Amino acid sequence: MRLTVTPESLLEWIALKINLVPLPLLHAQIFPIVGKAVLEAADKGIFDAVHAGKQTVEEIAVECQLHPKALRELMGLLTVLGYFRCHEGRYTLTRISRRWLLKNNEESVFGMMVFNNRVVWPWLxxxxxxxxxxxxxxxxxxxxxxxxxxxxxxxxxxxxxxxxxxxxxxxxxxxxxxxxxxxxxxxxxxxxxxxxxxxxxxxxxxxxxxxxxxxxxxxxxxxxxxxxxxxxxxxxxxxxxxxxxxxxxxxxxxxxxxxxxxxxxxxxxxxxxxxxxxxxxxxxxxxxxxxxxxxxxxxxxxxxxxxxxxxxxxxxxxxxxxxxxxxxxxxxxxxxxxxxxxxxxxxxxxxx
Incomplete structure (x- = not known):
């Protein structure tokens, strides 16, 4: 299993093929933000809040005691990553989130998310x-x-x-x-x-x-x-x-x-x-x-x-x-x- 950068157009494919895209910059700049964003979203209870019916940014912010502007930015990233769908300003969970990130699901990795966020991240x-x-x-x-x-x-x-x-x-x-x-x-x-x-x-x-x-x-x-x-x-x-x-x-x-x-x-x-x-x-x-x-x-x-x-x-x-x-x-x-x-x-x- 590998994390890869996938081109979304012919021009992007060509850019990757001829080594025009600075992949180390993506690893160093994008990947840490992605990892921390998912950890914080789980730790702050965002996935469970949406599962409970809090679907707008304002509703989720109140439920999780978060700042609406900052949360909106986070939700945008998590939607691109495939953890949420958004339609007319209302968010719903995708299959990945429902199976793996809800706190009380038998197969949930929620416990690992909390441990990594609160304990492991400073070790790095x-x-x-x-x-x-x-x-x-x-x-x-x-x-x-x-x-x-x-x-x-x-x-x-x-x-x-x-x-x-x-x-x-x-x-x-x-x-x-x-x-x-x-x-x-x-x-x-x-x-x-x-x-x-x-x-x-x-x-x-x-x-x-x-x-x-x-x-x-x-x-x-x-x-x-x-x-x-x-x-x-x-x-x-x-x-x-x-x-x-x-x-x-x-x-x-x-x-x-x-x-x-x-x-x-x-x-x-x-x-x-x-x-x-x-x-x-x-x-x-x-x-x-x-x-x-x-x-x-x-x-x-x-x-x-x-x-x-x-x-x-x-x-x-x-x-x-x-x-x-x-x-x-x-x-x-x-x-x-x-x-x-x-x-x-x-x-x-x-x-x-």
């Missing part, structure tokens, strides 16, 4: 320092209680669609009864598998401060004792021996160094039953920069590699690197499953 100011020093923010060490709450809501928003696809496609033993979900916090991946496999039970190992904010989110799934939290730390805890048919580590490897991921894989291999499966679920970095056809050569995988480097120092890993951890631990890599809903992301599975 540190990118220059990261490029000079190579030292990331290590944000897990600094989140406030409120920021942990935003973070967990964001993780639910980011994985609600992915978890459904994971439940359908994860290469796991059909007779599995015990699962360890490392760093799974909200538990959506475990819930998806447990709903599919009635005899499966899952333990979610996560940091205490993550569990505190994630527990109410997991409770909404209504899985009772079949999916439960266990406070701990993947880097320091022992996972036991011959206990699990499935071990999942989703969106956590990018926080760890290569050495740490190898140690986690060693403990996972020990904890798996014979025939058990270890799945590393991650955004994927290409084997080489710009390698054609590789998972992660799209904008999603590449931008997340830089983002995770900034925020956690480590960054994404390639499929080959992930499989090397599994192989070194005595496991046999056997399947890689990619996502339709989240381009640049994959399940890298190995079997004991």
């Amino acid at each position: 100011d540190q990118l220059g320092k990261y490029l000079q020093t190579g030292e990331g923010i290590q944000y897990h060490d600094h989140l406030t209680t409120q920021q942990w709450a935003y973070y967990q809501q964001a993780m639910v928003a980011a994985t609600s669609t992915e978890a459904k696809e994971f439940g359908r496609k994860a290469p796991v033993p059909k007779t599995a009864t015990h699962m360890l979900d490392i760093g799974g916090s909200h538990g959506q991946h475990s819930v998806a598998l447990c709903r599919k496999m009635p005899h499966l039970q899952a333990v979610i190992l996560d940091l205490p401060q993550a569990i505190e904010q994630a527990a109410p989110l997991l409770a909404r799934a209504g899985m009772g004792d079949r999916v439960r939290h266990q406070a701990g730390n993947a880097l320091t805890d022992d996972f036991g021996e011959n206990r699990y048919d499935i071990v999942l580590m989703s969106s956590l490897a990018h926080h760890f160094s290569d050495k740490q991921n190898r140690e986690v894989a060693r403990k996972v291999a020990k904890a798996l039953k014979p025939g058990g499966v270890y799945i590393v679920n991650e955004f994927i970095r290409p084997e080489s920069d710009g390698e054609a056809g590789a998972v992660g050569t799209n904008l999603v995988g590449s931008s997340m590699d830089l983002f995770y480097g900034l925020t956690s120092t480590a960054g994404n890993y390639s499929i080959r690197e992930i499989q090397s951890w599994q192989t070194a631990a005595g496991l046999k890599p056997f399947k890689v499953k990619t996502y339709l809903s989240i381009p640049g992301r994959a399940m890298v599975a190995a079997k004991k």
Whole structure:
């Protein structure tokens, strides 16, 4: 998946073809404004206000306590972007907005919008320092209680669609009864598998401060004792021996160094039953920069590699690197499953 500049006329096509359009200026000037505009619109409740019937700029401004002139400018941009339609001064939501941006929709990414706007956006100011020093923010060490709450809501928003696809496609033993979900916090991946496999039970190992904010989110799934939290730390805890048919580590490897991921894989291999499966679920970095056809050569995988480097120092890993951890631990890599809903992301599975 790529964000592209699409010409709207033959002359614009020619201008792009002969390199007359300064694309770096569009990236540097237009894209940041677009990103911040969408974040602020979600955070200020504009999409929900229109959904509730506030259709004119004046009505939306009153509902959201915004300045009418500034709001009119924002609505113009959001309409061009395809988030609203406007007819005779009245705005309505498009299909994209109705599905993905309303606060209470099951598939909504609203939580990620709020987290990115209130917490992540200031982090981007540190990118220059990261490029000079190579030292990331290590944000897990600094989140406030409120920021942990935003973070967990964001993780639910980011994985609600992915978890459904994971439940359908994860290469796991059909007779599995015990699962360890490392760093799974909200538990959506475990819930998806447990709903599919009635005899499966899952333990979610996560940091205490993550569990505190994630527990109410997991409770909404209504899985009772079949999916439960266990406070701990993947880097320091022992996972036991011959206990699990499935071990999942989703969106956590990018926080760890290569050495740490190898140690986690060693403990996972020990904890798996014979025939058990270890799945590393991650955004994927290409084997080489710009390698054609590789998972992660799209904008999603590449931008997340830089983002995770900034925020956690480590960054994404390639499929080959992930499989090397599994192989070194005595496991046999056997399947890689990619996502339709989240381009640049994959399940890298190995079997004991």
